[in-house]
Amino acid sequence: MPEPITLEPASPRHKKSRFTHNEQQEAGLKPPLVSRVSAPPAMECTQDICGEETQQQRLVLNRFNLYETKTNYYMIGSNQSDNRFRVLKIDRTSLTELNVTEDEAIYSKQEVNDILMKLKVGNKNSGGLKHVLSADGIVGFIRFTEGYYILLVTKKSPVALIGGHYIYHIDDTEPLSISPQNKPEKNSDEQRYINTFKNVDLTKNFYFSYTYDITHTLQHNMTRTSNRLDFSYNEMFVWNHYLLETGFKSLKNNSDWILPIIHGFVDQSKISIFGRNIFVTLIARRSRYFAGARFLKRGSNDQGYVANDVETEQIVSEMNTTSFHFSGTRLFDNPHYTSYVQHRGSIPLYWSQDATNMVPKPPIHMNFNDPFFVAAALHFDNMFKRYCAPIIVLNLIKTKEKNKRESILGEEFVQCVDYLSQFLPEKSIIYKAWDMSKARKSAEDVIELLENYAEEFVADTGFFHSGPEPYINILRREESEKKPQARRKQLRQNGVVRTNCIDCLDRTNAAQMMIGKVALGHQLYALGVIDHPSVPVDSDVVNMLSVMYHHHGDTIAFQYSGSNLVNTLAAYRHTNQWQSQARDIVENLRRYYNNAFIDNEKQEAINLFLGNFIPQKDRPPLWALQNDYYLHNEDPRFRRTKRSYINWWTKDALSPHEGTELDKTRYQLVPRLARQYDDEGDAYGGYWIEYYKPRLFTSFADLFASNMNSTTKYLPNRVSPETYDYSPFTLRFTPATR
Structure with missing residues (x-):
């Protein structure tokens, strides 16, 4: 029995669904008598920097629920306010082909519940509709020698806040086989590729943001001259480029489902100045x-x-x-x-x-x-x-x-x-x-x-x-x-x-x-x-910066050589020399061990993850290459x-970039209509939705900005308020006492 999907949206301000009305008729379901009037518009017409009106298509999705039937996966993506939804359909019937269909319509909560109920009823005789898991994003799709897999972010934590936009660290992921027929044997090439792929640990120093383009610099993001509401990612730093391209064909199509992930390091601290x-x-x-x-x-x-x-x-x-x-x-x-x-x-x-x-x-x-x-x-x-x-x-x-x-x-x-x-x-x-x-x-x-x-x-x-x-x-x-x-x-x-x-x-x-x-x-x-x-x-602010760069260096060193830094800044300042020498010996041994025994496996995993090597039946396996x-x-x-x-x-x-003030008339906001719904895609007000979370009780103690590392941690336990200088720029040590 074909699975019932949703109706075509009747509202003229919506795009048509890619799922046909015939699928519902074949399932024996009658269309409702009322048109879709409850869902908000996809996006108001706005003005780009060239003065031309463009229909902005992007809806920020940051909550995902995966459902399965016998023949399909259905990913329901929602915005921060949980009032606008998109549907992604993934065919599970083929081992050799990946069929991902993006429904371009935007739905209300009631309409999504109706869709799920119809899917449950329409598939009652074949196992029904089951909720698989909740996720925070789609890393992408990959195939080795048999069927396809989807990789999902299942846990995240905020690590930085820029302009009201959160940057998250990936804390956990979940790979799922798309086809139920894809069950690799224990010692098969498929299982070995899976084990190799897992050597790229996405829970170590992989980051993403729903609303801020972390693949570009702040200068580019605040001064770029393309359509300011479109994302055009720097593919050089998108580590899941191959995985996304497998399912969504291109990172330039402005799909709501695309979530670029960078590999590296992100840290944030604050200087408290009175x-x-x-x-x-x-x-x-x-x-x-x-x-x-x-x-x-x-x-x-x-x-x-x-x-x-x-x-x-x-x-x-x-x-x-x-x-x-x-x-x-x-x-x-x-x-x-x-x-x-x-x-x-x-x-x-x-x-x-x-x-x-x-x-x-x-x-x-x-x-x-x-x-x-x-x-x-x-x-x-x-x-x-x-x-x-x-x-x-x-x-x-x-x-x-x-x-x-x-x-x-x-x-x-x-x-x-x-x-x-x-x-x-x-x-x-x-x-x-x-x-x-x-x-x-x-x-x-x-x-x-x-x-x-x-x-x-x-x-x-x-x-x-x-x-x-x-x-x-x-x-x-x-x-x-x-x-x-x-x-x-x-x-x-x-x-x-x-x-x-x-x-x-x-x-x-x-x-x-x-x-x-x-x-x-x-x-x-x-x-x-x-x-x-x-x-x-030797001020508090530089001590704080030194710790950040020390962690930055350790992270990059571990990613490249398998160990932390051998010589830190303290070694070049000749401070804590005994402690530094002991640490250097340990890190040298660790680096030597990794280079000798682990690097080959790491390199194979990276080549597989980045799509440098695509497994095929007519070519030797990755581990057989010299x-x-x-x-x-x-x-x-x-x-x-x-x-x-x-x-x-x-x-x-x-040619140098312009150093003068930009023509701000190109960036003026058009008059905005009163909105019935909170909208993360709004160029002006969208940042508030993720950071402040309207209609959700939040205490200051729970905000990331309140719990951030600060220069205040360098204050001594016992100080005299009358004599102690609380400025983070005060020299704490003299050269003679280093």
């Missing part, structure tokens, strides 16, 4: 291109993607106003948001290390010497497109060694940058080599040197500030310069600091922390919080046309 709350957010996004384990992914592939490519964004915002929208008449005009972006990635040359000899530091081999540095050219061109110019290359590897190892790469990297730079405008690529290991062993003050470099780098790239500077900064400049000063309207970051050592882990993280520390001073000054763009190293070189490099039979060795970059990518 009642003012400043949120500091750290977001690290790992590229899914050429991703893998430490010794198995080194250098670059022939498409210009490098190993351990991570974009780290430091967002500092004052939370007097929650929303990105400040005035109430224009979008994204809140002047209290700043961000600074850094980058880390392997040296973009063809090099590798053979870890089969079971030595802690395998020798470095140059696999191929390209006189035109084609792969590096592709890499830097991609960097220009992502960040504009200049690209500041901070190379921290050793420059002089008794037995050449790291310096082999350093010499080749210098030739690479010199060759590529000769065709570019001046200072498009700025190369800075500094032997950080040598400086650590000498009497040099590593922290002071890094801080000096960081000041130069931040001055060269700038940082993003979403609005005009506060008037107090103008008054300070006028007092200092003794003449009237123009008010700065908006700042853009043009360019990025690209930091690397050999693994882009220990030394790189220490350098990025100090760059972040300098950027924090400029960001706080731009917000009018401090009167000088710098913060002391290496995965061809999975990450182009087939030589189908190579694309080579670029010019001279004009190797995209010229438009070098």
